[in-house]
Amino acid sequence: MRGSWPHASSTTMPELPEVETVMAGLASELTGRRLTGARLRQRQLRWPVPRDLAARVRGAQVLGMRRRGKYLLVQTDRGWLIVHLGMSGSLRLVPSVLPPGPHDHLDLLLDDGRALRFTDPRRFGCLLFSDDPWNHPLIAPLGIEPLSETFDGDALYDLSRGRRVSIKDLLMNAHLIVGIGNIYANESLFEAGIDPRLAAGRLSRRRCGLLAAAVQSVLRRAIVAGGSSIRDFVGVDGRPGYFQQGHAVYGRDGETCGSCGTLIRQMRQGGRSTYLCPHCQKR
DNA sequence: AGAACCACCTGGCAGC
């Protein structure tokens, strides 16, 4: 099975489920290990990697890992690594002697001869170091976790009052709700039967309930699908299997809706592709 | 404060 699944796409698109999957796969491997240093090949990511990264992590013991939105937090006894995979980033555990590829920007060296290798062709990701990540300017303003107990229809209703932006743009605003990118925003709105263009503030409390449930359902299913491939991606490939799962509307322009048979439409919304079933999704 | 838009980056692909 390892590395043998069909590659529908050569790129991953890390949203909350993938970050969760990456964390689950790495936590057991990294916790308790010591970092012996870092090799920095390309500092210019979304934010520059700290020049003194190697010095900061040398000798640090990994205490655990957390996720906040799409940010991955690695806690050590010397401080925290803050990692974002952007849209093409991946983390793999490799033998530290494995020669780096062109987009393998940095290695965190482990005390067992392996390296945690950060790869990111488009360099939208970042890797930072912080003594206090919860007050870090990238982390502190983040919104509610959609898989937390406090996220439900009422929370979504409260968040959306008075907002004139489309409900899809609201779902993707990480300062309000974290972890939902273009793919899962489209999928959640289809599942809830809501037109993505509807002004967020016009959603009824009842439909907020449907949408919150759909968001959680879509994200949980993706995590379950990704979890089954943890061993594979940690060892070799860096490509969780959930990405291969079928989407109901995303990327299916011109195909028929699996629910009613109507043709799925693609449109532009705020510079991004929106996909919807004009019959199943109502204003 | 909220909304709309831009910048960042590269691989992949359509179209000529």
Add this chain to the structure above:
DNA sequence: TGCTGCCAGGTGGTTC
């Protein structure tokens, strides 16, 4: 065949 140019995506920053 090879070139050009557009598109995909997340999100901080800028502007209005």
